[in-house]
Amino acid sequence: MSLVKLSLKELQDQFTRGDVSAAEIVRAYCLRMTQVEGKIKAYITRNTKETMLADAHTMDQNLKGWRKTSPLMAMPLAVKDNICTDGMLTTCGSRMLGQFVPPYDASTVTRIRSQQCFVLGKTNLDEFAMGSSTEHSAFGPSRNPWNVAHIPGGSSGGSAAAVAADECVAALGSDTGGSIRQPAACCGVVGLKPTYGRVSRYGLVAFASSLDQIGPITKTVMDAAILLNVIAGHDPLDSTSVDLPVPDYTKALKKKHAKRLTIGVPTEYFTEGLDPEVDMAVREAIQELHVLGGDIIEVSLPRTPVAIATYYVLATAEASSNLARYDGVKFGLRSKHTKDLLEMYETSRQEGFGPEVKRRIMLGTYALSSGYYDAYYGKAQAVRTLIRQDFVEAFEQVDVLVTPVMPTPAFKLGEKIDDPLQMYLSDMYTTSASLSGNPAISIPCGFSQSGLPIGLQIIGRSFEEETILRVANAYELATTWRNTRPVIR
Amino acid sequence: MGINQDHVRHVGQLARLHLSEEEIEAFSPQLNEILRYVDELNTIETDGVEPIASVVDQANVLREDALKPCLPHEQAVANGPEVIDGSFRVPNILENR
Numbered sequence: 022m023s024l025v026k027l028s029l030k031e032l033q034d035q036f037t038r039g040d041v042s043a044a045e046i047v048r049a050y051c052l053r054m055t056q057v058e059g060k061i062k063a064y065i066t067r068n069t070k071e072t073m074l075a076d077a078h079t080m081d082q083n084l085k086g087w088r089k090t091s092p093l094m095a096m097p098l099a100v101k102d103n104i105c106t107d108g109m110l111t112t113c114g115s116r117m118l119g120q121f122v123p124p125y126d127a128s129t130v131t132r133i134r135s136q137q138c139f140v141l142g143k144t145n146l147d148e149f150a151m152g153s154s155t156e157h158s159a160f161g162p163s164r165n166p167w168n169v170a171h172i173p174g175g176s177s178g179g180s181a182a183a184v185a186a187d188e189c190v191a192a193l194g195s196d197t198g199g200s201i202r203q204p205a206a207c208c209g210v211v212g213l214k215p216t217y218g219r220v221s222r223y224g225l226v227a228f229a230s231s232l233d234q235i236g237p238i239t240k241t242v243m244d245a246a247i248l249l250n251v252i253a254g255h256d257p258l259d260s261t262s263v264d265l266p267v268p269d270y271t272k273a274l275k276k277k278h279a280k281r282l283t284i285g286v287p288t289e290y291f292t293e294g295l296d297p298e299v300d301m302a303v304r305e306a307i308q309e310l311h312v313l314g315g316d317i318i319e320v321s322l323p324r325t326p327v328a329i330a331t332y333y334v335l336a337t338a339e340a341s342s343n344l345a346r347y348d349g350v351k352f353g354l355r356s357k358h359t360k361d362l363l364e365m366y367e368t369s370r371q372e373g374f375g376p377e378v379k380r381r382i383m384l385g386t387y388a389l390s391s392g393y394y395d396a397y398y399g400k401a402q403a404v405r406t407l408i409r410q411d412f413v414e415a416f417e418q419v420d421v422l423v424t425p426v427m428p429t430p431a432f433k434l435g436e437k438i439d440d441p442l443q444m445y446l447s448d449m450y451t452t453s454a455s456l457s458g459n460p461a462i463s464i465p466c467g468f469s470q471s472g473l474p475i476g477l478q479i480i481g482r483s484f485e486e487e488t489i490l491r492v493a494n495a496y497e498l499a500t501t502w503r504n505t506r507p508v509i510r
Numbered sequence: 511m512g513i514n515q516d517h518v519r520h521v522g523q524l525a526r527l528h529l530s531e532e533e534i535e536a537f538s539p540q541l542n543e544i545l546r547y548v549d550e551l552n553t554i555e556t557d558g559v560e561p562i563a564s565v566v567d568q569a570n571v572l573r574e575d576a577l578k579p580c581l582p583h584e585q586a587v588a589n590g591p592e593v594i595d596g597s598f599r600v601p602n603i604l605e606n607r
Contacts, residue, residue, distance in 0.1 A: 122589065402563060
């Protein structure tokens with residue numbers, strides 16, 4: 022089997038045994054990128070082959086004889102381009118940060134680099150992670166490896182496409198309202214949004230600080246567990262990261278069934294707007310979970326229908342405030358021809374931000390402005406309390422919730438670009454768990470007639486990533502979806 | 511609550527965005543449509559419900575106020591669009607005599 026087709030676990034096993042060298046891994050992935058990157062456009066910036074080969078040779082030299090490795094050693098990973106990498110361009114898919122080279126690593130990057138992985142490059146995203154398709158990237162959209170006329174999802178579309186197209190073995194993404202789970206579903210890979218506070222946000226360029234969370238995008242559930250093991254944990258540099266012990270998530274995968282677990286199916290997720298093919302695939306997956314020993318019960322999350330409205334008020338309000346820092350003074354783009362300070366702010370921001378970012382800044386500024394604050398921001402914050410309560414009550418009855426990830430399979434490039442509200446509605450099943458902070462994973466559960474992947478979402482109690490990983494792994498092992506891989510043309 | 515082009519212009523000023531006339535024309539109906547959708551929030555009764563800003567319950571996380579190594583000055587300003595003598599240069603903010 023070709024090296025690039027292996028999962029992280031499989032590749033790591035081969036590397037540890039000495040069956041494959043670090044240099045061979047680098048060469049195989051660089052070759053793969055030469056073959057498919059022109060069609061997929063997953064990356065904004067790529068590390069040079071020479072740099073990585075030099076590191077690989079050193080690594081191989083040092084490893085001769087007794088091979089003591091760490092789980093990510095020599096593993097070719099990709100990092101979403103809103104996660105800071107020391108000395109490596111971090112653009113956020115924006116003209117505003119087109120030349121921004123961070124002087125430090127994000128904490129998650131420090132953690133993966135400490136295990137001597139290769140950072141192959143920085144992956145494409147909707148500008149400042151605002152979007153569901155990568156079409157809002159200032160550097161052009163990435164393509165879905167299953168059908169390049171379709172979106173790879175967003176905003177972590179570059180990361181998901183890179184994993185699906187074998188252009189990296191695993192990737193880091195970020196999720197604010199579904200930006201890990203939705204592209205994972207679109208590209209037929211695994212995407213995990215950890216509990217808010219589980220993974221440090223230090224060095225993640227802020228979009229909506231109360232919702233943003235970094236997580237793994239991988240080929241298998243096991244790989245997600247391996248990567249989460251490395252990035253999870255308390256970080257003094259992120260005051261919202263939570264100081265709770267980190268279990269070995271791979272141990273949770275030992276139980277390859279769903280016995281003694283109660284699995285909730287929220288009725289509000291199976292209503293109008295859900296594509297019949299997605300509906301059927303998800304229902305069959307639920308049946309499979311029943312076969313695996315799970316008790317299936319229907320539950321209600323009554324505030325689900327207002328999750329999108331709540332999300333788009335809170336996320337844009339936080340964004341308008343977070344993005345106020347881009348003023349052309351300390352970093353980022355500064356407009357060339359301005360005569361005074363105010364004009365410098367206004368034209369730098371005008372030139373640096375794309376249409377979707379402007380739209381969201383406008384929406385958020387409006388929601389926070391005098392006279393509207395209570396009606397929009399205050400109201401949405403109160404509804405968020407109720408949405409969280411819905412989950413707390415549901416999790417008194419069930420261990421996990423299962424739902425679709427996205428109402429349809431990946432839509433076509435250009436299909437929703439002129440209709441922001443329709444684009445927002447494609448997040449209808451993912452924003453709730455972002456607002457409540459619960460962990461959620463997206464795994465492949467079938468294909469549409471046209472051959473596009475469909476995703477299953479499994480949501481768990483806060484800080485119980487182990488349970489969703491266990492259920493996801495049991496399902497993955499009982500099904501054969503992973504055996505079908507995209508043919509890129 | 512409708513939002514017309516004057517509102518859009520005003521909010522643009524608040525957000526320090528110099529919007530073009532075409533953008534103002536495009537944003538006004540789009541923002542209206544989104545805001546009409548957002549009005550669904552009013553179907554939810556929230557009297558007496560405590561609003562939350564974060565799902566993490568910890569507040570005022572403190573650390574020891576100790577000296578630690580930090581970025582060297584030169585590196586810290588390296589991304590500045592216009593840096594002079596280690597400082598960020600901006601247009602005049604005081605009137606010229």
